[in-house]
Amino acid sequence: MKILPILSSLAFAAGTSAFPAYGSLAGFGQEALNIIIPTLLIREPPPLRPGDIRGPCPGLNTLASHGYLPRNGMASPSQIVAAVQEGFNMENSLAVFVAYAAHLVDGNLLTDLMSIGGKSHLTGPDPPPPATAGGLNTHAVFEGDASMTRGDFFFGNNHDLDTTLWDQFVDFSVRFGAGNYNFTVAAELRHQRIQESIATNPSFSLVSPRYYTAFVESVFPIAFFVDGRKNDSQLDLSAASSFFLNNSFPPDFFRANGPRTAKGIDQVFEPYPILPGGNVGKINTYTVDPTSADFSNFCLLYTNFVNETIRGLYPEPTGVLRRALNTNLNYFYQGINNSGCTQIFPYGKD
Ligand code: HEM
Numbered sequence: 001m002k003i004l005p006i007l008s009s010l011a012f013a014a015g016t017s018a019f020p021a022y023g024s025l026a027g028f029g030q031e032a033l034n035i036i037i038p039t040l041l042i043r044e045p046p047p048l049r050p051g052d053i054r055g056p057c058p059g060l061n062t063l064a065s066h067g068y069l070p071r072n073g074m075a076s077p078s079q080i081v082a083a084v085q086e087g088f089n090m091e092n093s094l095a096v097f098v099a100y101a102a103h104l105v106d107g108n109l110l111t112d113l114m115s116i117g118g119k120s121h122l123t124g125p126d127p128p129p130p131a132t133a134g135g136l137n138t139h140a141v142f143e144g145d146a147s148m149t150r151g152d153f154f155f156g157n158n159h160d161l162d163t164t165l166w167d168q169f170v171d172f173s174v175r176f177g178a179g180n181y182n183f184t185v186a187a188e189l190r191h192q193r194i195q196e197s198i199a200t201n202p203s204f205s206l207v208s209p210r211y212y213t214a215f216v217e218s219v220f221p222i223a224f225f226v227d228g229r230k231n232d233s234q235l236d237l238s239a240a241s242s243f244f245l246n247n248s249f250p251p252d253f254f255r256a257n258g259p260r261t262a263k264g265i266d267q268v269f270e271p272y273p274i275l276p277g278g279n280v281g282k283i284n285t286y287t288v289d290p291t292s293a294d295f296s297n298f299c300l301l302y303t304n305f306v307n308e309t310i311r312g313l314y315p316e317p318t319g320v321l322r323r324a325l326n327t328n329l330n331y332f333y334q335g336i337n338n339s340g341c342t343q344i345f346p347y348g349k350d
Pocket residue numbers: 056057058059060080084088090094095098099102136142143144145146147148149150213217218220221224225
């Protein structure tokens with residue numbers, strides 16, 4: 001039992017190998033520990049407490065509540081990919097695409113961590129970093145307007161569940177779904193939320209990527225919150241309440257019984273088609289933006305996201321940051337490498 005630690009500490013003391021950061025310290029004597037410990041970057045396990053971060057996504061919030069993601073709400077994109085597959089059976093390439101998109105715009109590319117909520121220096125009058133943690137609450141790069149259960153950024157809180165909007169979610173599910181959230185309800189509610197933003201939010205924006213995520217997120221509750229033992233695409237309100245109000249799986253929940261995508265998005269879009277655009281400084285001034293990607297041009301979503309959104313955030317990265325961007329841009333592209341979109345390299349190829 002003692003042979004392995006002795007051998008590796010000898011090898012280490014002789015300078016032949018660095019002690020691995022994941023290696024157990026069990027079994028080492030004080031002499032060896034005195035050599036090893038100064039070489040380790042000591043980290044405290046994150047405390048579990050009520051102040052843990054939760055954000056605008058009820059899916060990720062739930063995964064963090066149950067420990068599929070670190071409960072403090074800080075995770076790497078690869079942890080998020082694993083968690084959404086494990087906890088909800090999200091299809092792999094969709095999980096990769098969404099997780100790396102979010103990480104690229106909202107995460108720390110050098111520590112490989114992002115937060116599923118939290119304040120960001122880009123979103124308001126908060127103190128600048130490092131006093132704040134960026135996260136999915138950051139407005140206009142991933143998070144956006146006309147959410148089903150969260151208010152628009154313009155009104156001051158784009159991330160917590162809004163009880164008035166929740167009441168509307170329930171009301172629509174009762175009126176159009178006989179007490180279930182289904183594709184009919186999703187289409188009505190998506191239209192309603194867009195009309196509300198047009199009528200009340202002078203800075204309402206519905207351009208790519210939000211144009212896509214608004215519709216995608218309308219079908220996510222049907223894809224992922226319906227118990228896997230059913231396949232009727234009807235989400236009952238008690239299960240919906242558990243996810244949206246409590247960020248928790250309903251008791252005895254079964255995840256989807258196979259990989260799920262954003263299937264059914266056409267059923268949400270077609271009853272009330274709308275082109276990407278936004279209000280132009282005043283309410284009720286919705287104006288189509290022809291430069292935005294839309295459903296007829298999926299690759300433009302990818303191209304604009306990389307060449308405009310990300311390059312806007314990182315105009316001239318160098319050194320480790322440029323390399324980290326390229327690494328994550330490559331992972332991001334893996335999520336759509338079967339869609340026939342040409343990969344672009346705004347920061348070179350290495
Ligand atoms: C794969 C990684 C994921 C990321 C990075 C992510 C991120 C986000 C973000 C930033 C929002 C806020 C958008 C907005 O409304 O402005 C959001 C909303 C939402 N997400 Fe996720 N999400 C992920 C996976 C999931 C999963 C697996 C589910 C379901 C199990 C889910 C369900 C939802 C729903 C239903 C909304 C809409 C909330 C609303 O409109 O009120 N998401 N997500």
